[in-house]
Amino acid sequence: MTEQELVTRAKAGDDEAFAQLMRDNEKRIYNLTLRMTGNPEDAMDLAQEAFLNAWRGLKFFQGDSAFSTWVYRLASNACIDHLRRKKRRQDISAPMPTDEEDDSQPDIPDDRFRPDRELERRELRRAVIRGLEQLSDEHRQVLVMRELNGLSYQEIADVLDLEAGTVKSRIARARNSLRKILVESGNFSIPPSS
Amino acid sequence: MNCNKYLDLISARLDGQLTVQEDADLTAHLQTCPACRAIAKDMDGLHSALAAVGEVDVPPELSQTVLSKIRAEKRPNRRRTLRQLSALAACLVLCVTAWYVSLPDLNSDPQVLSDAWNTASAGQTVPSAVRYVAEDPKFKSLPLSIDAYSLSKTDSAFVPSAHLLDSADGLTRFLAQFPADDLSLAENTYDESFFLTNRLLAVVVQESSSSITHTVSELTEDSLTILRDTSVPGDNDHPRWLMLIPTQLAGPERTLTVELIDQ
Numbered sequence: 001m002t003e004q005e006l007v008t009r010a011k012a013g014d015d016e017a018f019a020q021l022m023r024d025n026e027k028r029i030y031n032l033t034l035r036m037t038g039n040p041e042d043a044m045d046l047a048q049e050a051f052l053n054a055w056r057g058l059k060f061f062q063g064d065s066a067f068s069t070w071v072y073r074l075a076s077n078a079c080i081d082h083l084r085r086k087k088r089r090q091d092i093s094a095p096m097p098t099d100e101e102d103d104s105q106p107d108i109p110d111d112r113f114r115p116d117r118e119l120e121r122r123e124l125r126r127a128v129i130r131g132l133e134q135l136s137d138e139h140r141q142v143l144v145m146r147e148l149n150g151l152s153y154q155e156i157a158d159v160l161d162l163e164a165g166t167v168k169s170r171i172a173r174a175r176n177s178l179r180k181i182l183v184e185s186g187n188f189s190i191p192p193s194s
Numbered sequence: 195m196n197c198n199k200y201l202d203l204i205s206a207r208l209d210g211q212l213t214v215q216e217d218a219d220l221t222a223h224l225q226t227c228p229a230c231r232a233i234a235k236d237m238d239g240l241h242s243a244l245a246a247v248g249e250v251d252v253p254p255e256l257s258q259t260v261l262s263k264i265r266a267e268k269r270p271n272r273r274r275t276l277r278q279l280s281a282l283a284a285c286l287v288l289c290v291t292a293w294y295v296s297l298p299d300l301n302s303d304p305q306v307l308s309d310a311w312n313t314a315s316a317g318q319t320v321p322s323a324v325r326y327v328a329e330d331p332k333f334k335s336l337p338l339s340i341d342a343y344s345l346s347k348t349d350s351a352f353v354p355s356a357h358l359l360d361s362a363d364g365l366t367r368f369l370a371q372f373p374a375d376d377l378s379l380a381e382n383t384y385d386e387s388f389f390l391t392n393r394l395l396a397v398v399v400q401e402s403s404s405s406i407t408h409t410v411s412e413l414t415e416d417s418l419t420i421l422r423d424t425s426v427p428g429d430n431d432h433p434r435w436l437m438l439i440p441t442q443l444a445g446p447e448r449t450l451t452v453e454l455i456d457q
Contacts, residue, residue, distance in 0.1 A: 055264050147247075168202055176205075
């Protein structure tokens with residue numbers, strides 16, 4: 001059964017059809033919420049919230065985008081709302097600069113990637129996950145969508161209601177921010193002089 | 195040398211997003227710029243490392259828990275979906291005239307109603323319809339989503355109403371008029387941080403017999419239309435409905451119209 005057929009059935013109240021839509025999308029949704037929050041419990045709650053909101057709002061899903069894109073957007077919004085609430089609770093007030101404000105030139109790197117010498121693959125993986133958690137929500141969001149969930153620039157633009165050019169720029173700055181974090185944590189090393 | 199623009203190109207190349215010309219430009223630049231060459235190498239390594247992070251398996255209880263909640267919501271006197279709401283027969287004892295009459299009362303609580311709604315007026319030019327119009331320079335659009343809660347009690351003096359809430363405190367005061375219902379989910383969902391960038395449109399209708407159906411016939415960026423149909427039998431186990439519709443702030447000036455139309 002196609003996604004469209006499942007959506008039609010779910011709109012008519014068929015919760016088994018909706019269950020199939022969930023199974024088709026849950027891996028991508030859960031991985032998004034997990035990487036955005038870094039916490040399996042929060043990730044589970046937010047993924048559930050996204051699917052529940054999808055069910056409740058199904059009547060108004062017009063099919064302008066794929067259901068998978070729509071529910072992904074709900075999950076993304078749920079994550080951002082959650083992180084915003086969490087930050088307020090923790091009284092963390094220092095805002096991260098947005099990519100649009102970051103007009104500085106990229107720093108000249110003083111380190112270089114050396115997985116062969118410095119890190120086992122597993123260690124590097126952990127370092128990258130920790131690095132992701134240190135990024136601004138905005139940067140982590142686009143990197144998770146692009147690098148972990150494999151969304152295209154246009155899909156990310158659709159989910160976040162941005163221009164594709166902005167997505168391209170934001171991903172570049174997110175990558176550069178993560179690179180700098182890994183440099184500072186010693187996971188990139190000083191390049192040889194040449 | 196201004197290397198800033200090459201950061202975008204270095205990144206986009208990892209995603210296969212460069213045109214032939216951009217690729218040539220970047221290649222030429224990298225041959226002359228050791229700093230960007232090092233960044234490109236770092237980013238290439240980062241790209242591989244991120245790919246190695248991979249995806250984790252989904253806990254099996256995720257979809258099962260959601261399904262359980264969906265089925266629980268289908269039971270009477272619980273939070274309901276709009277799909278169900280529109281399908282349900284819903285009854286309104288009061289006529290359109292009552293809605294008109296309700297407007298002064300609607301405006302009587304400035305703590306709940308925003309300034310925009312204090313200027314709301316009935317659409318006298320629309321026969322058999324009631325219209326509230328909110329003009330708010332900060333109002334952006336209605337999203338295509340809506341929460342519906344079934345409320346437990348009816349009130350013979352009830353009149354349908356629409357409210358635009360602009361703060362968590364305002365929502366709390368608004369919800370306090372339904373003391374018999376557990377609306378903590380709504381209160382928790384729309385907290386202070388929500389109202390930083392959003393407002394909440396709240397619409398209340400009442401059903402207390404089984405001869406009228408309410409249907410949300412249209413929800414667009416700037417209008418909500420509810421049809422009241424007396425020709426369709428319904429049920430009477432959901433006497434009153436509260437609909438909560440989040441709206442975003444910021445954007446060009448817009449007009450929000452909420453209509454209740456008799457069919």
